[in-house]
Amino acid sequence: MIPILPKVLVEYQSEIWESIVESSIMVGFSVLAALLVGLPIGTFLFLCRKGQLLENRLVFSSLNLLVNIIRSFPFLLLVIFMIPFTRFVMGTAIGTAAATLPMMVIAIAHYSRLVEQSLLDVPKGVIQAAVSMGASVKDIIFKFLYVESRSALVLSMTTSTISFISYSTIMGVVGGGGIGDFAIRYGYLQYRTDLMVYIIIIIVIFVQIIQYSGITLARKIDKR
Amino acid sequence: MVSLQNVTKRYGAFKAIQSISLNIKPGEIHGIIGASGAGKSTLLRMMNLLEKPDEGDVIINNKKINHLKGKEIRNIRQSLGMIFQGFHLVGNKTVFDNVAVPLEIAKIAKKNRTERVMESLRFVGLEAYKDKYPRQLSGGQKQRVAIARAIVNNPSVLLCDEPTSSLDPTTTMEILEVLKQINQQLNVTIIIVSHEMEVIRSLSERVTVMEDGQIYEVVEIEPTGVNKSTKGAATFVEQLKSGGDSNPS
Ligand SMILES: Nc1ncnc2c1ncn2[C@@H]1O[C@H](COP(=O)(O)OP(=O)(O)O)[C@@H](O)[C@H]1O
Ligand SMILES: [Mg+2]
Numbered sequence: 001m002i003p004i005l006p007k008v009l010v011e012y013q014s015e016i017w018e019s020i021v022e023s024s025i026m027v028g029f030s031v032l033a034a035l036l037v038g039l040p041i042g043t044f045l046f047l048c049r050k051g052q053l054l055e056n057r058l059v060f061s062s063l064n065l066l067v068n069i070i071r072s073f074p075f076l077l078l079v080i081f082m083i084p085f086t087r088f089v090m091g092t093a094i095g096t097a098a099a100t101l102p103m104m105v106i107a108i109a110h111y112s113r114l115v116e117q118s119l120l121d122v123p124k125g126v127i128q129a130a131v132s133m134g135a136s137v138k139d140i141i142f143k144f145l146y147v148e149s150r151s152a153l154v155l156s157m158t159t160s161t162i163s164f165i166s167y168s169t170i171m172g173v174v175g176g177g178g179i180g181d182f183a184i185r186y187g188y189l190q191y192r193t194d195l196m197v198y199i200i201i202i203i204v205i206f207v208q209i210i211q212y213s214g215i216t217l218a219r220k221i222d223k224r
Numbered sequence: 225m226v227s228l229q230n231v232t233k234r235y236g237a238f239k240a241i242q243s244i245s246l247n248i249k250p251g252e253i254h255g256i257i258g259a260s261g262a263g264k265s266t267l268l269r270m271m272n273l274l275e276k277p278d279e280g281d282v283i284i285n286n287k288k289i290n291h292l293k294g295k296e297i298r299n300i301r302q303s304l305g306m307i308f309q310g311f312h313l314v315g316n317k318t319v320f321d322n323v324a325v326p327l328e329i330a331k332i333a334k335k336n337r338t339e340r341v342m343e344s345l346r347f348v349g350l351e352a353y354k355d356k357y358p359r360q361l362s363g364g365q366k367q368r369v370a371i372a373r374a375i376v377n378n379p380s381v382l383l384c385d386e387p388t389s390s391l392d393p394t395t396t397m398e399i400l401e402v403l404k405q406i407n408q409q410l411n412v413t414i415i416i417v418s419h420e421m422e423v424i425r426s427l428s429e430r431v432t433v434m435e436d437g438q439i440y441e442v443v444e445i446e447p448t449g450v451n452k453s454t455k456g457a458a459t460f461v462e463q464l465k466s467g468g469d470s471n472p473s
Contacts, residue, residue, distance in 0.1 A: 129312035129370075132272055132383075133326045134301035143325055147316050223357040224315030 008195050015182060016199075022096045022177035023168050026103050030164040033104035034111035034157065037216055041067075041108065042115025043141060049116075053137055055125070070109035075167050079174060086174075099168075099176025107164055114156035122148045151222040158214025162207050169203075179203060225250045225383055225413055226271050231280035233266050233437075240266045242437045243280065248381075253407050253414045253447070255428030257421065262434040264417040271415065272304045272383060273297055285380075302330050305374030305412075309386035311366040313358040319345070319369050320354040326377045333371050344372040347410075348402055364395035371402055375410065382406060384416040388423055400426055402449045426450050 009016065045067070046055050048060035070078070079102045086101045087093040122145055130144045146153065169180020179199060187196020226248040233241040237378060241263050248254050256264045269275040269455055270282055282290045289300050289444055313322050323344055327337045345351045348368040367387060374382055384403065388396035404427060406412050418424050425448050435439040 059428065123310075123312065123314040125308060126314060127312045128274065129306070130325075132274060132301060132304075132306040133329055133373075133377075134298040135325075135329050136295075136459060139329050143328060144314060148314055150316060222316070224359055 006194070006198060008192070009198055011185065012195065016179070016202075019177055019179045020202075021184035022181075023165070023179045025096055026100050026168045026171060026176060027161065027164045029100045030103045030107035030167075031157070031161055034107040034160055034164075037104075038111030038160075039153075041117055042112035043119065044143070045112060045116040046119040046145075046198055047137070047141075051124075053131075053140065067109045067113055070099070070106060071113060073106075075102075075106060076104060076173065078171055078172070094175040096171075096176050096178070099171040099174050099178075101174040103164065103167060103171070106167060107160065110163060111156065111160045114160060115153065115204075118149045118152035118156050119145055121152055148224075151218040154214055154218040154221065158211060158218070161210050161214075163206060165203065165210075226415065227283040228267070228270065228277075229281045229283065231267075231277040231282065233270065233275055234278050240437050241270070241277070243381065244437075244439055246382050246397055246432060246439065246442075249430070250411060251407070251411060251413055252429050253356075253404070253416065253427045255424035255431040256415065256417045256434060257419065257424045257431055258434030260419060260438075263437040264434055265421075265436075267434070268383050268385055268415060268417050271381075272301050272306060287367055302326065302377055303379050304381045304383060305377070305379035306383040307367065307370045307374050307385070307387050309389045311363075311370045313366055313369055313373075315358050317357075318354065319350060319356050319358070319361075320357070322369055323372045323376050326373060332377075339380075340376055341372075343393050344376040345368060345369075347375070347405070348372045362395070362422075364398055366390065367395075368402065371399075372404070375406060375412065375437075379412060380416065381413045384414065386418055387416065389420065390432065396420075396423065397426075397450050403427060404450055 041063070044054075045060065045063050048056045048063065050057070050060075073081070079099075082102045082105065083093040086098050090098045090101060092098050126144055126148060127140060128141045135143065168176070168178050169183075171178055172181030172184055179202065183196045183199035186192050187199060228244055229247045230243045230245055231241055232239060244267060246267075249277050256267060256360055258264050266275055271284075275281065276332045277290055280290075281288050281388060284300055284304070289297065289458050292300065314325070317325070323341045324337050332340070342351060342354070345354055348371050350365060350368050350372065353365065353369075355362065358369065361369065382403070387403070388399050391399060400423065403414055403416070407414050414427075414467065416424070416427060425445065427447055427450070429447060431445060433443060
């Protein structure tokens with residue numbers, strides 16, 4: 001591998017590795033937040049919709065509005081807007097760990113919306129059959145909704161992860177580092193266009209791998 | 225058994241069911257027939273509280289259930305099986321896993337589930353299909369799986385909402401035969417909704433005829449029995465030659 005790499009990548013390899021690790025931390029925690037918080041929120045959002053099991057107009061519209069606001073916030077502004085909050089929670093607003101917090105917030109909003117949409121594809125009749133069997137809401141979520149929409153949930157996570165990578169590239173503004181920030185600092189600010197191009201290629205390869213894995217997995221688990 | 229007393233159901237200002245009283249006898253096959261929109265499904269769905277009556281009572285085994293909440297309603301529903309026109313199987317679960325779901329919901333220990341699922345599948349003749357997915361099955365086979373799923377928890381009553389309305393005549397007769405066996409061999413009370421006269425006439429001992437959200441009449445009949453002596457093309461030919469009216473709509 002190494003000998004065929006362009007010299008400039010070899011020259012900067014320790015910095016590149018470091019920034020890949022930083023990106024992985026930011027994206028990794030975002031994925032985790034999306035799964036642990038975004039999935040339940042998206043499910044709850046779905047269940048509160050009109051005609052669904054926990055139908056509740058007030059709860060639905062409030063939560064829906066909140067998700068929409070976060071998602072329509074220009075991300076850079078969200079990061080800056082959140083600085084006081086980030087400082088309060090993390091003790092500092094600077095660095096990779098601090099940058100991860102706004103990433104997690106956007107990740108939760110992003111994925112919860114996609115989860116809600118994915119669950120809409122579960123046939124109403126299946127939910128109805130579940131209710132007729134005496135299933136509880138918990139049963140319905142885990143034995144019906146997630147089972148039937150699992151491919152869509154995987155594809156949504158794939159799409160989300162790719163967005164998170166894109167979001168992570170601007171985290172340099174709060175000292176978050178990462179591969180995008182590296183490309184900007186060296187490739188743009190120090191006129192190393194070749195380096196920037198190589199970094200972009202690396203990012204594209206990562207995105208392709210994620211996209212391919214996501215689609216393959218989604219296809220494999222879809223038995224409908 | 226199952227009894228409705230002066231039940232009324234409104235959708236906004238529209239009365240879908242207007243003060244209906246109906247007693248289902250233990251062990252009978254009770255047909256409910258009527259034109260589309262007559263309120264058959266709504267009436268059936270009130271029996272397991274998929275629809276809550278706005279007025280009147282739903283009584284199961286001498287117990288008013290319409291004011292029950294949460295877990296108590298779920299427990300009642302676990303003792304009433306239900307099948308639908310659209311089967312509503314979980315596409316990502318195998319036949320076996322689909323049938324096992326009601327047992328999981330009823331918190332039956334895993335080691336006791338397998339035998340009961342297989343017994344249920346044997347009853348509908350689909351043992352060999354246990355590892356297939358619903359998309360690999362025909363409509364009739366899917367409905368059999370849905371039936372196996374509905375009876376796996378030993379319900380006392382089976383509610384059937386247009387169970388054969390998306391099936392061809394031959395498959396319809398096969399499904400009706402399965403329902404008859406469930407009634408006779410497992411002693412399950414069956415309430416079957418259909419807009420098809422042939423279906424109702426072949427199984428039911430009593431028939432509720434509905435019109436505009438009301439009972440027009442309850443008729444006692446001698447069921448004609450399920451015709452399964454002919455199969456496939458022969459059935460079509462026979463019905464054509466006899467001026468058959470298996471599907472008046
Ligand atoms: N959820 C609903 N909201 C509004 N109207 C409904 C709803 N469900 C049924 N209806 C109306 O109630 C009437 C009876 O419906 P249904 O019981 O499904 O009739 P059937 O099963 O006899 O065809 C119909 O006019 C139908 O449009
Ligand atoms: Mg109907």
